[in-house]
Amino acid sequence: MGEIIDGKRIAEAIRGELKAEVESLTEKVGRAPGLGVILVGDNPASKVYVRHKRRACEELKVFSEESLLEKDAPEERLRKRIEELNADEKIDGILLQLPLPDHLDEDAMVSLIEPAKDVDGFHKLNLGRLLWGRELFVACTPLGIQQLLLRSGVEIEGKHVVIVGRSNIVGKPLAAFLMQKKAGANATVTVCHSRTKNLAEVTRSADILVAAMGRARAITADMVRSGTVVIDVGINRIPDESRKSGYRLVGDVDFDGVKDIASKITPVPGGVGPMTIAMLMSNTVRSFKMRNGIEL
Amino acid sequence: MGEIIDGKRIAEAIRGELKAEVESLTEKVGRAPGLGVILVGDNPASKVYVRHKRRACEELKVFSEESLLEKDAPEERLRKRIEELNADEKIDGILLQLPLPDHLDEDAMVSLIEPAKDVDGFHKLNLGRLLWGRELFVACTPLGIQQLLLRSGVEIEGKHVVIVGRSNIVGKPLAAFLMQKKAGANATVTVCHSRTKNLAEVTRSADILVAAMGRARAITADMVRSGTVVIDVGINRIPDESRKSGYRLVGDVDFDGVKDIASKITPVPGGVGPMTIAMLMSNTVRSFKMRNGIEL
Numbered sequence: 001m002g003e004i005i006d007g008k009r010i011a012e013a014i015r016g017e018l019k020a021e022v023e024s025l026t027e028k029v030g031r032a033p034g035l036g037v038i039l040v041g042d043n044p045a046s047k048v049y050v051r052h053k054r055r056a057c058e059e060l061k062v063f064s065e066e067s068l069l070e071k072d073a074p075e076e077r078l079r080k081r082i083e084e085l086n087a088d089e090k091i092d093g094i095l096l097q098l099p100l101p102d103h104l105d106e107d108a109m110v111s112l113i114e115p116a117k118d119v120d121g122f123h124k125l126n127l128g129r130l131l132w133g134r135e136l137f138v139a140c141t142p143l144g145i146q147q148l149l150l151r152s153g154v155e156i157e158g159k160h161v162v163i164v165g166r167s168n169i170v171g172k173p174l175a176a177f178l179m180q181k182k183a184g185a186n187a188t189v190t191v192c193h194s195r196t197k198n199l200a201e202v203t204r205s206a207d208i209l210v211a212a213m214g215r216a217r218a219i220t221a222d223m224v225r226s227g228t229v230v231i232d233v234g235i236n237r238i239p240d241e242s243r244k245s246g247y248r249l250v251g252d253v254d255f256d257g258v259k260d261i262a263s264k265i266t267p268v269p270g271g272v273g274p275m276t277i278a279m280l281m282s283n284t285v286r287s288f289k290m291r292n293g294i295e296l
Numbered sequence: 297m298g299e300i301i302d303g304k305r306i307a308e309a310i311r312g313e314l315k316a317e318v319e320s321l322t323e324k325v326g327r328a329p330g331l332g333v334i335l336v337g338d339n340p341a342s343k344v345y346v347r348h349k350r351r352a353c354e355e356l357k358v359f360s361e362e363s364l365l366e367k368d369a370p371e372e373r374l375r376k377r378i379e380e381l382n383a384d385e386k387i388d389g390i391l392l393q394l395p396l397p398d399h400l401d402e403d404a405m406v407s408l409i410e411p412a413k414d415v416d417g418f419h420k421l422n423l424g425r426l427l428w429g430r431e432l433f434v435a436c437t438p439l440g441i442q443q444l445l446l447r448s449g450v451e452i453e454g455k456h457v458v459i460v461g462r463s464n465i466v467g468k469p470l471a472a473f474l475m476q477k478k479a480g481a482n483a484t485v486t487v488c489h490s491r492t493k494n495l496a497e498v499t500r501s502a503d504i505l506v507a508a509m510g511r512a513r514a515i516t517a518d519m520v521r522s523g524t525v526v527i528d529v530g531i532n533r534i535p536d537e538s539r540k541s542g543y544r545l546v547g548d549v550d551f552d553g554v555k556d557i558a559s560k561i562t563p564v565p566g567g568v569g570p571m572t573i574a575m576l577m578s579n580t581v582r583s584f585k586m587r588n589g590i591e592l
């Protein structure tokens with residue numbers, strides 16, 4: 001059986017390193033790094049994420065400020081809040097929890113965030129910088145995937161990375177990131193999606209296969225070549241009557257079928273998921289250093 | 297032998313269409329679309345490009361304004377010129393001819409161009425918009441490659457496009473463009489480069505192969521599967537004593553070797569080259585329409 005890449009443990013190690021760094025930076029600068037989190041409405045999943053972020057800030061002693069706006073908050077209020085955080089010297093990173101309620105234009109709201117505080121890496125200027133090869137911030141999930149690989153001893157340079165799924169928060173920025181001529185990247189990158197012909201043939205050509213299309217257990221054993229490293233970004237609920245909740249979480253990879261073929265594989269949960277928040281913290285510390293002229 | 301994709305003829309047809317459009321738009325709006333071109337120094341190749349752009353503007357009756365700055369012009373002068381063009385109501389598109397002399401920071405200067413007038417599509421906000429799937433302007437060479445394919449009857453959707461080369465002006469924006477879920481794109485996209493292992497194996501998996509690494513005749517017959525559509529972006533000088541100039545131009549593809557294997561192939565010169573200026577004109581007209589609230 002392939003080695004399980006333990007995202008929970010790796011994320012924990014990263015948070016530990018960041019905690020030590022925050023301590024010394026706070027002493028040096030005279031204030032802690034600060035993260036401003038905005039949540040609009042009461043989407044249950046979003047509330048869970050925001051809670052996890054709050055806990056990570058507490059653990060790392062990062063200053064955090066939460067703004068909770070009611071679900072029918074007018075655009076003008078959200079705009080004003082973003083602008084206040086942009087101007088707030090104590091705030092190094094701004095996180096606008098998505099999705100927003102339907103009456104708000106996500107694209108326009110994300111564009112209001114000062115790019116130098118855009119620790120989610122979703123501002124189009126930051127996406128453009130990433131593609132160009134001069135990034136300020138890499139989006140948290142792509143960055144987390146890179147760290148999972150590197151910290152599991154998987155070399156990325158020269159490898160063929162096949163990404164299934166072209167979302168704006170995972171597939172596309174991950175492709176832009178890993179194709180750069182840089183250490184920890186420099187991969188041959190293929191992006192597949194719903195219109196890809198002979199998908200199994202393409203996925204079987206991967207050295208590193210990233211499943212990020214959001215379809216439960218869609219990557220099956222016949223689509224994976226022996227020895228491939230498999231990263232599963234999916235989080236899908238499937239009915240499970242044996243559970244009190246009535247469901248359980250599975251990834252985009254058929255874990256039970258693929259685990260014996262892959263050389264390494266991430267589980268769901270406990271793989272990519274925990275890395276995302278660790279990378280948000282990492283980006284916040286990065287922003288703090290850049291804003292204070294401290295070498296990265 | 298494969299069909300030759302005649303870029304010169306296709307570019308001519310596009311300029312013809314644009315000319316008719318410019319005529320009717322000029323009548324409607326009361327002024328012609330305007331392109332501001334800035335050339336710093338006297339790089340001979342740049343001067344040739346600028347002359348070609350001037351001619352295209354004349355042909356299409358697009359207003360053009362050239363700013364020639366001496367090669368040691370201080371950054372402040374260039375900055376001021378860009379800002380004047382940003383503010384100039386008659387100017388819809390701004391083209392800063394690259395490369396700039398060494399004392400000027402290209403990245404910083406391109407970032408000064410108002411994104412809504414960035415008809416070259418090099419501003420990072422526009423690259424980010426392209427990757428995100430909400431583009432204002434697509435860089436001219438990637439857009440020209442798409443048009444060459446579509447106007448030669450090559451369907452892109454669902455095809456495997458293999459791009460060799462990851463420059464910021466061709467490979468990376470082309471990949472970002474063709475992977476989008478849009479008509480005329482929607483391809484499976486692979487980006488290869490100097491660190492790609494088994495390059496021939498990857499290029500042989502292409503339905504559409506784009507050579508854009510800037511190495512004379514590096515794509516040889518053994519790297520191309522029968523029936524592939526081959527797009528050659530390279531322009532390389534190689535010594536040729538039979539010519540008065542002492543050199544001739546060849547592409548990144550070994551044309552003589554590959555032409556019998558490819559189903560369609562672009563020549564060098566006369567393939568991608570002429571499309572780039574046609575697309576610059578197309579982007580200028582696009583900008584004119586957007587700035588005047590005319591449907592695209």
